[in-house]
Amino acid sequence: MVNQIVHVAAAVIERGDDHILLAMRPDDKHQGGLWEFPGGKLVAGESVHEALSRELKEELGILVVDSSPLIRIHHEYPDKNVLLDVWRVTGFAGEPYGCEGQEVRWVKRENLTHYEFPAANNPIVAAARLPDKYLVTGVFATEEELFRRLHSAMALGLRLVQFRAPWLESDAYMALAEIMAGVCRESGSTLMLKGDVSLLLEDWVDGIHLTADQLQRLRSKGWQYCGDKLLAASCHSDIELAWAAAIGCSFATLSPVHQTASHPYAKNLGKTLARAITDKAVIPVFWLGGMGEDDLGSIKVNGGQGMASISCWW
Ligand SMILES: Nc1nc2c([nH]c(=O)n2[C@H]2C[C@H](O)[C@@H](COP(=O)(O)OP(=O)(O)OP(=O)(O)O)O2)c(=O)[nH]1
Numbered sequence: 001m002v003n004q005i006v007h008v009a010a011a012v013i014e015r016g017d018d019h020i021l022l023a024m025r026p027d028d029k030h031q032g033g034l035w036e037f038p039g040g041k042l043v044a045g046e047s048v049h050e051a052l053s054r055e056l057k058e059e060l061g062i063l064v065v066d067s068s069p070l071i072r073i074h075h076e077y078p079d080k081n082v083l084l085d086v087w088r089v090t091g092f093a094g095e096p097y098g099c100e101g102q103e104v105r106w107v108k109r110e111n112l113t114h115y116e117f118p119a120a121n122n123p124i125v126a127a128a129r130l131p132d133k134y135l136v137t138g139v140f141a142t143e144e145e146l147f148r149r150l151h152s153a154m155a156l157g158l159r160l161v162q163f164r165a166p167w168l169e170s171d172a173y174m175a176l177a178e179i180m181a182g183v184c185r186e187s188g189s190t191l192m193l194k195g196d197v198s199l200l201l202e203d204w205v206d207g208i209h210l211t212a213d214q215l216q217r218l219r220s221k222g223w224q225y226c227g228d229k230l231l232a233a234s235c236h237s238d239i240e241l242a243w244a245a246a247i248g249c250s251f252a253t254l255s256p257v258h259q260t261a262s263h264p265y266a267k268n269l270g271k272t273l274a275r276a277i278t279d280k281a282v283i284p285v286f287w288l289g290g291m292g293e294d295d296l297g298s299i300k301v302n303g304g305q306g307m308a309s310i311s312c313w314w
């Protein structure tokens with residue numbers, strides 16, 4: 001058992017055309033010969049952001065201009081314990097190149113899963129594939145209203161949508177879901193459906209969002225998902241988040257962080273507990289419940305992937 005934790009700042013560097021920069025770790029280094037998100041160890045007295053800026057200057061010759069926290073991952077390798085503090089870098093000056101002779105490559109976001117990374121990186125790859133806003137659909141009276149609201153949300157730039165309509169019969173839900181999936185794909189968005197995991201076998205289904213009950217049942221059966229589609233779960237505690245990771249979820253929601261109109265009697269977690277729970281999770285976590293877009297920055301600083309909401313964007 002290795003006790004000392006090595007704190008590392010790493011960057012998911014994004015280019016406007018949906019490409020992300022990877023670098024090859026030199027063969028003679030820890031986890032050598034694998035692809036990495038560029039970065040390195042914090043030196044004494046440095047903040048994560050300072051370390052990130054210094055490392056990207058040293059390794060790639062670029063200056064960080066715009067960045068925000070993405071995910072923090074604790075991982076125990078047999079020979080080393082690391083805390084990977086990963087930031088999304090959305091603005092930089094200069095043209096990155098391998099200053100230390102390392103190979104660097106711009107990779108399409110959707111192809112990230114084709115690359116071989118150190119074992120700690122699975123949640124980072126999942127976080128890099130996801131946006132910071134997750135729309136959950138709210139009430140609609142007619143089909144026309146549903147699609148009008150969906151198109152408005154896409155126009156606002158929302159790229160991850162959960163179709164929630166618990167009042168619909170299964171057939172009616174699935175019929176609408178299939179049309180919505182087409183609309184979402186056309187605009188480069190992903191539609192998450194409520195339903196059985198067997199739906200993941202359907203070509204037109206891009207993702208499934210499980211209830212906490214479904215999650216518990218699948219976990220107790222020892223079921224596990226290994227595919228490339230998005231699987232998510234509604235979680236309310238650290239235990240549920242651990243189950244979600246164990247069955248192969250790519251992300252989860254954590255709720256209710258604050259009181260919500262949709263679940264007025266559920267006990268809210270509050271920000272301090274939500275932060276502690278998120279810190280233990282090994283998958284990206286969207287905070288849900290009683291928050292507005294103004295809270296997005298604070299959610300990320302507290303370790304969340306971003307915010308899930310009905311009321312903000314519906
Ligand atoms: N930069 C980076 N490090 C990662 C990733 N995944 C992962 O497990 N690590 C581990 C490998 C190393 O143990 C540690 C980072 O150390 P490093 O070798 O990059 O540190 P450094 O740039 O400061 O280089 P040096 O001082 O060792 O020469 O974190 C990743 O995606 N990016």
Ligand SMILES: [Mg+2]
Nearest residue numbers: 038039040041
């Ligand atoms: Mg490095």
